[in-house]
Amino acid sequence: MALVELDLDALQEYRPEVAEPADFDAFWDETLATVDRLDLDPTFTPIDNHLALIDSYDVVFTGWGGTRVRAWLHVPAGTQPGAGLPCVVQFQGYSGSRGLPYADTVYAQAGWAHLIMDTRGQGWSTGGVDPTPDDAPEAGIHHSPGFMTAGIADPHTYYYRRVYVDTVRALQTAATSPLVDPGRLLVTGASQGGGLSIAAAGLAPRVGIRLLGSAPDVPFLCHFRRAVALTDAHPYGEITQFLAGWRDQVPAAERTLSYFDGVNLARRADAPTLFSAALMDPVCPPSTVFAAYHAYAERTGQTDKHIAVYSHNGHEGGGPYQLGARLAWIADRFA
Amino acid sequence: MALVELDLDALQEYRPEVAEPADFDAFWDETLATVDRLDLDPTFTPIDNHLALIDSYDVVFTGWGGTRVRAWLHVPAGTQPGAGLPCVVQFQGYSGSRGLPYADTVYAQAGWAHLIMDTRGQGWSTGGVDPTPDDAPEAGIHHSPGFMTAGIADPHTYYYRRVYVDTVRALQTAATSPLVDPGRLLVTGASQGGGLSIAAAGLAPRVGIRLLGSAPDVPFLCHFRRAVALTDAHPYGEITQFLAGWRDQVPAAERTLSYFDGVNLARRADAPTLFSAALMDPVCPPSTVFAAYHAYAERTGQTDKHIAVYSHNGHEGGGPYQLGARLAWIADRFA
Amino acid sequence: MALVELDLDALQEYRPEVAEPADFDAFWDETLATVDRLDLDPTFTPIDNHLALIDSYDVVFTGWGGTRVRAWLHVPAGTQPGAGLPCVVQFQGYSGSRGLPYADTVYAQAGWAHLIMDTRGQGWSTGGVDPTPDDAPEAGIHHSPGFMTAGIADPHTYYYRRVYVDTVRALQTAATSPLVDPGRLLVTGASQGGGLSIAAAGLAPRVGIRLLGSAPDVPFLCHFRRAVALTDAHPYGEITQFLAGWRDQVPAAERTLSYFDGVNLARRADAPTLFSAALMDPVCPPSTVFAAYHAYAERTGQTDKHIAVYSHNGHEGGGPYQLGARLAWIADRFA
């Protein structure tokens, strides 16, 4: 990447045009209305997590198409119903699942509720227990290996339609927990988890959820067109691989992606935000991150926006350094 | 690979034990009985293929679970119903589809009927028209990128159950064409297409089809256990990638694969066969091919078996040289 | 490549200055006059190609320096002398030979004559039968591995002088066949075959041949200077490798290449043309293709020019999609 990408001065000014379909809002209204007809039916089952200081719950709720989506809810040990903890909802990077229950509890260690949502169908890099299927019939229609092109010929069949909806349902699930204060929710995640944080932040106002913040790190799923042109690294490269064979489906795929572009979803977010980007990131190139950052809350006027920049990092980004910054920022948001 | 693999002398004697589940035959009887309840409903629609010498038909038939599977049927231009052409049924390599209709017509050029079956869900390397979906609900349950691990936790949900069944249905479809002599069918294909040729040859007797031959080139889907241990090349490597994350699913995955192992299916084939293998093949290592070759027709006593060996080739194998040998061999089989 | 190359908007306007030696025309006049003194002596020997629908002939003619160059001529089975078929003359990609006779007959399947010329000395990726030697004494003078730098110190000894001449001789050979209409010839090929199509189209007017069309795909051998600076992929990289050692021969090599640059040859073509380019092609970067495309027929005023652009492809370009477009375009040209 290096100087092939824009340098930091140019990134600070990078506000590209990203196509937005005329029926973008209608699409999402219809989508959310469709899933809204399904009972959320959340369940919270306490489990043994080997950890004396943390109580963990196996969470299941109904996502898109009736799929039962899994999550963990971690809270400080002994937290009782009515505790009204603020809750951090975390989405996972591409390939990951919610993982094993003792693997990541940091926001619960900080004293909050911590909900980690499975990304349907994924999890091959982490494994775990009781995975969440992507059991939609359209899941298997022609695609290149990976999830990026599953159903890409039409926005109604695209994989991330189901996943984006799941993020909203996860927020609704968190809000039903007697341990959680439904008025103090915040989303975060890195890479795909960052992209989903933007999606959740962009869709939440549409279902009447007012998030206290969104904190996407090196987010994926932003400015697809440039990303695909700039990098052949996976997972963006899955799109290139698919369109290299299905050459006639380029227009359809580009149309579909425009409904899911983090830039378009970011415009509609209204929560304060803390982004991070890495200048040598070959997976989620910084210009695609800045494109979403600059667009963030453009429609809502929220001006409480920050972006941390890591100059010598690749896709690992700020890692534990940014975790520290995020813990402090969330503490402020929850104060 | 080279000397890490067995050398030719050792390959000639390589007859490994490959686990076969006790209910292998019952599983396939049940599977074939299930699909047999669905109407095959084959359609043959003439299309314009730009080729003066070849008539092509867009073929659709009902495969596993009701999926409408696509194929091409190519015949010499002007072939009329009742012609009774012998038919070569061809399966495609991993990532490929039936492709565009003028892309591969070699067996029709030879004067025969030539049916090329889509592999459901695949096609990203070639593109084409009207792809075949893998529209089973279990298609999207947790897997690593690619099709090798889709539904691998159980033989009933495994992707190749659906595909293997489709190969049998393709044979039945060919047999219904008024241009084809249903008593003169033969299967062939390279890599995945070779694996499917073995599967079709192993399953055909179970539905009363007596093939005139099977000609698998550098076949995939054979002796999974050794393949996964020997190579990290894709697509076998997709299995490793999946089990590296879902560490607790190794026994379930190994059990599932045993129902689909080309070695076990080869044992049950009864048609004469022409294999080919390449000694420097890192994708389908030659020992996995020889394992299937030596097992081939073990249960049926068919002794008309040949294997061509290419000493300096990788997965491309004999390529056009083997095509020439195959054309001659098929001409003999059809004579 | 990606954004390091020009984007499509810039490519549409990319008309670089490419050096042309003052004696370019004199050089080619002298070259063609030299070979013209040799008897073409074409022979057409029918062979068995395993294909019922195609008749194939083993063709031999005298190319540069007396070398006997091989080709296949494929025609619909039963074509008789006097048939007057229009003929597609095809040149091969770098590393390939005319191949085995049943490997590629698509233009004969379309109902035309199809002549495939060997590229002297090449063929290692395909093998075949009775290869064509490059038996010039200057073939072995110092060069880096491959054919790109053989004799590069002087235009008179450069490998492609011999090959470009061979393409003209192939056209003359096709015209002598009693099965072919000498007034309806067309050239095509991909990569090196595309570069040779441009060369043949640029040289044909010089010997009084009026082609009905030229259809180069992702052509090689264009705008050498930029190509070498832009990519280290082979075969352009062979030039870099040679000049990295023979540092003092840079000016001589650049001078030599200017006599063979597809941009300079394209300027002199007068036949209608159908190009194709791929935006992610690291082997023949699209700017080098567009440089030739924009220059094409600049000197002759032919305005029937088209270029197909594949946005997500590498050097495989449009593959079967472009084959379909080409079959339709040729049918129009031959109509």
Add this chain to the structure above:
Amino acid sequence: MALVELDLDALQEYRPEVAEPADFDAFWDETLATVDRLDLDPTFTPIDNHLALIDSYDVVFTGWGGTRVRAWLHVPAGTQPGAGLPCVVQFQGYSGSRGLPYADTVYAQAGWAHLIMDTRGQGWSTGGVDPTPDDAPEAGIHHSPGFMTAGIADPHTYYYRRVYVDTVRALQTAATSPLVDPGRLLVTGASQGGGLSIAAAGLAPRVGIRLLGSAPDVPFLCHFRRAVALTDAHPYGEITQFLAGWRDQVPAAERTLSYFDGVNLARRADAPTLFSAALMDPVCPPSTVFAAYHAYAERTGQTDKHIAVYSHNGHEGGGPYQLGARLAWIADRFA
């Protein structure tokens, strides 16, 4: 790796001869006596870690040569002097430091004390705060990039002499904490951290510390000779790189390494142990791990030994799965 390495059956029986110098015990007695003359001078300074449930202390103690070595001590929030918590002492993988204080607290979450030691000089992959220097004058003598060959010409100057000593000092430091029960210490770590766990377990008896257990994962620093022959992956490859230049220092380097080989240190361990190995690990090949495992406690007769094997993993090994197994095993050891 795959079948080039031994398969699992062979690994179960793999007990290679590993050279042990005659003065091995004398060397370590002298080494430990030397450092014993230095005041340990441990300090424990509470810090803000952003975590409500965990109290963290910045720990500093005097290691080899007077170097002030850093560590974190994490305990459940509110733990008071005299609590007598059992303590897990963790060593880090090559390239890592103790990291940032909120990055890894899992054993404290389990209810125990958790001490994480810096590896002197390292930390470039994680960064952190107040790094530990390797401020010995011999640190900079000729070596290849990395720490593996620093001072390798003589066991007295070798880098790991200093580090192995630090591990013993870390145990002594943990024992001085008023929060910790000095009779309930246990060591663990992965990769280099695994190698250091073996070293600490092998040296602890020499200073009168009786560990309750050692849990090395995919340990590094074992059977150097085979490791260097089997893999060119780093960090073992640093040794190859060094000896490729300093060809005359092979005997000296092999002698030095014999004093630090995990196989020789394992022989002297007396605590129960839980190893893990991964069959596709190219960094710490499984045969080198099994060599240490089989040798473990050979001299002391401890028979409470287990090894977990991950069949499809590389150097990531069992990851969170093995963490779960380890948490359960440690709970048993501390019960």
Add this chain to the structure above:
Amino acid sequence: MALVELDLDALQEYRPEVAEPADFDAFWDETLATVDRLDLDPTFTPIDNHLALIDSYDVVFTGWGGTRVRAWLHVPAGTQPGAGLPCVVQFQGYSGSRGLPYADTVYAQAGWAHLIMDTRGQGWSTGGVDPTPDDAPEAGIHHSPGFMTAGIADPHTYYYRRVYVDTVRALQTAATSPLVDPGRLLVTGASQGGGLSIAAAGLAPRVGIRLLGSAPDVPFLCHFRRAVALTDAHPYGEITQFLAGWRDQVPAAERTLSYFDGVNLARRADAPTLFSAALMDPVCPPSTVFAAYHAYAERTGQTDKHIAVYSHNGHEGGGPYQLGARLAWIADRFA
């Protein structure tokens, strides 16, 4: 690299701003004054070099911090004290040592004295005899593998402070030899040796040495900031690797490097110079070389400057071609 780097026209004009600390001169005055207090104590011991035409001496002198630095002095066989030979002082590329005494004697073959200095701590790619340690206590403080980041947090502890000082001491050592004319010294070297040639040329005036020339080839250690952004090749990549972990040390590292940047040192040189650069150099990108070249002697007004450009080479640059040019240029300087 290719067109991502600047092209030759742009390089000819490339004069970037490179930060120079306000106390740059004070830092180097203090540094040189510090080492000046140490006795140089040069020794010259004749050795057997297997070469009848060359006499070689094992040279040792006191460098920074008292380290005894090694060098070879080669002269024509039979040269006697008082000969007053002009002397070429050569510095080595990264990873190399002075090597074995018969490995490189070219300037002695030309009839001059030839002194080759060890780079402290290095030598792993060549080996040799009696290596030079970097036995400063700060050598081992936290760094990423390699020497580029050793002590980078502060200019006083940075590795190249010690090495740059050694180059001045090597000049002073050469001047003490009874075989050498102390008024006719010249420095050269490639890559790191080129960077050290610039450093020596920039520092020499500060200690009253007037060099007859400096001849850096493809010099390293110039315009660090751009180099690190432009290439991830090693050794510049070691800096990126370090700062990717120690994210908070970016400002400190950039400040440190500004004291050692070849651009800043070049400004202060006053000797005639012959640079060389390679346009496809991924290790020392040509823009970083041109940055130093254009800055060279900016403060002193020396205008006798030349740069040779190799258009098709990577980091090997002009190799033997430039050696020939350099021999001729040095002969002129010594004439």
Add this chain to the structure above:
Amino acid sequence: MALVELDLDALQEYRPEVAEPADFDAFWDETLATVDRLDLDPTFTPIDNHLALIDSYDVVFTGWGGTRVRAWLHVPAGTQPGAGLPCVVQFQGYSGSRGLPYADTVYAQAGWAHLIMDTRGQGWSTGGVDPTPDDAPEAGIHHSPGFMTAGIADPHTYYYRRVYVDTVRALQTAATSPLVDPGRLLVTGASQGGGLSIAAAGLAPRVGIRLLGSAPDVPFLCHFRRAVALTDAHPYGEITQFLAGWRDQVPAAERTLSYFDGVNLARRADAPTLFSAALMDPVCPPSTVFAAYHAYAERTGQTDKHIAVYSHNGHEGGGPYQLGARLAWIADRFA
């Protein structure tokens, strides 16, 4: 490579059967007789080499087919006719030429005559002056990139027939120099230069030359069959690449190579020898070197044989260390 290759104990016993054609001796007698009819016509032209201590001569002699082959002859400055210096004849590694005249004079520095022969057609990695063409008409017949397969279909047209003959002519040329003692010749070289040293040593007795020694380092061109199976590194990989395409030419190529196999030539050598091998050499695997070493002088009974083994090196082998050993060994041979 590592443990895939044989370990040192096995190498010490490795004496494989290598096929030798029945007419091997007849072939070489005929070949040498053919060239013997051509006038050697050696010329020695003094040139300016920039080196005061060395006199260099541009040497030209007639090699196979009348090609004028180039060489350098270096001697101590001032050597006069009749000096009767012993002479080291050096052959170059694959890709190299005799190079520039000041690039390598080590054996002249040792006080001897030093003749360096061009390898016809090669030199792309070094460049140089007045290259030696391989101007045989068969040089350009079909081959894969590189020289390994040029004319491989028949021993009479194979490239190395011409080169092996050139080595004998170089010996004869050296013997004609008035500066050289024709009775004291010795051959050496590394990689291809090592293979040519073996060839020259094996052929010299056939023309009545009694060499004082041969010193091949990590020799190439030995035990082709195993080499090709064991490594895909170039240049052996060129053979694989060729036979992967020209699948039907495997027997012809293997027959041709048997006339040029260093194992068969080594058998016939009668001079004392000093080999070297590197255990991690992926280019010339050590088993192929040992195969030649063990066969060396099998037919002549010469027992003065040594082999140096470098345990941690790749194809660079012993480098300067082995140069030192070789200088000492040659000094003994010439004493």
